[in-house]
Amino acid sequence: MTARVALVSGAGRGIGRAIALALTAQGHKVAVADIREPEAAETVAEIEKIGGTGLVVPVDITDTDAVAQAVLQTQDELGPIEILVNNAGWDELVPFVDTDEAFWDKILDINFKGMLRLTHAVLPGMLEAEWGRIVNTGSDAGRVGSSLESVYAGAKGAVIAFTKTIAREAARKGITANTVCPGPTDTPLLKGIVDSADDGSKVINAMTRAVPMKRLAQPHEIAAAVAFFASEEAGFITGQTLSVSGGLTMA
Numbered sequence: 001m002t003a004r005v006a007l008v009s010g011a012g013r014g015i016g017r018a019i020a021l022a023l024t025a026q027g028h029k030v031a032v033a034d035i036r037e038p039e040a041a042e043t044v045a046e047i048e049k050i051g052g053t054g055l056v057v058p059v060d061i062t063d064t065d066a067v068a069q070a071v072l073q074t075q076d077e078l079g080p081i082e083i084l085v086n087n088a089g090w091d092e093l094v095p096f097v098d099t100d101e102a103f104w105d106k107i108l109d110i111n112f113k114g115m116l117r118l119t120h121a122v123l124p125g126m127l128e129a130e131w132g133r134i135v136n137t138g139s140d141a142g143r144v145g146s147s148l149e150s151v152y153a154g155a156k157g158a159v160i161a162f163t164k165t166i167a168r169e170a171a172r173k174g175i176t177a178n179t180v181c182p183g184p185t186d187t188p189l190l191k192g193i194v195d196s197a198d199d200g201s202k203v204i205n206a207m208t209r210a211v212p213m214k215r216l217a218q219p220h221e222i223a224a225a226v227a228f229f230a231s232e233e234a235g236f237i238t239g240q241t242l243s244v245s246g247g248l249t250m251a
């Protein structure tokens with residue numbers, strides 16, 4: 001298996017940390033890009049514990065200059081980025097009528113434009129190298145909608161459509177782009193959402209009941225799908241949207 005250089009956004013905790021560890025297990029070096037530096041350092045410590053190479057890359061993906069700097073740091077210290085996982089995301093449960101434009105901007109800036117910034121900074125190098133894997137973390141909310149997550153669902157729908165378009169534009173250059181859509185997953189984000197929303201636990205219980213397998217996903221289950229799309233073997237699979245959600249979304 002060829003060892004590659006990967007950058008995973010939001011790899012300080014939750015699903016992103018599990019992705020960083022899964023890519024490490026495949027032999028890749030991983031830039032752990034996150035706004036939370038201490039958590040990113042914990043992920044790197046876990047990578048090193050299993051014999052891998054990780055790099056703490058502090059970055060706020062809503063800041064274009066910081067994203068450019070993060071990509072340069074990774075290239076300088078690990079080499080050209082061959083695998084990009086746009087995973088960082090954020091949400092809060094709010095009825096649409098109670099949201100305002102500042103909230104819309106925040107959701108879009110993190111969940112959609114953050115991915116645009118990183119992809120814009122990394123894709124030219126992949127095109128030049130004629131090899132690349134882009135894997136974006138979407139959400140089942142972006143495929144079928146999710147009550148109290150209207151703007152987030154819209155942003156994740158945009159992630160899916162953008163990914164398909166990049167897949168088309170880069171298809172003849174050895175580059176694939178795919179989206180993995182988690183269903184409700186046991187992470188600090190989900191816990192935060194439950195704690196902050198009125199009736200948060202009721203909402204999560206309802207979400208869990210809707211899952212045919214009747215449980216939350218564990219982060220490593222999402223990471224396995226991401227690692228597959230990032231692999232050499234998945235080289236003829238592009239523009240796809242894969243739900244990892246215990247059967248919640250079957251389409």
Ligand SMILES: NC(=O)c1ccc[n+]([C@@H]2O[C@H](COP(=O)([O-])OP(=O)(O)OC[C@H]3O[C@@H](n4cnc5c(N)ncnc54)[C@H](O)[C@@H]3O)[C@@H](O)[C@H]2O)c1
Pocket residue numbers: 009010011012013014015016033034035036039059060061062087088089090110114137138139140181182183184185186187188189190
């Ligand atoms: N947990 C779920 O139920 C669930 C379901 C569907 C989709 N997702 C998606 O999975 C991805 C990971 O979510 P998670 O549940 O692991 O969340 P999490 O909050 O546990 O982890 C997300 C990480 O992203 C980082 N991050 C947030 N904003 C950032 C920014 N501006 N710049 C850099 N890093 C930033 C956080 O610091 C954190 O370490 C997100 O895209 C989320 O939308 C999660």
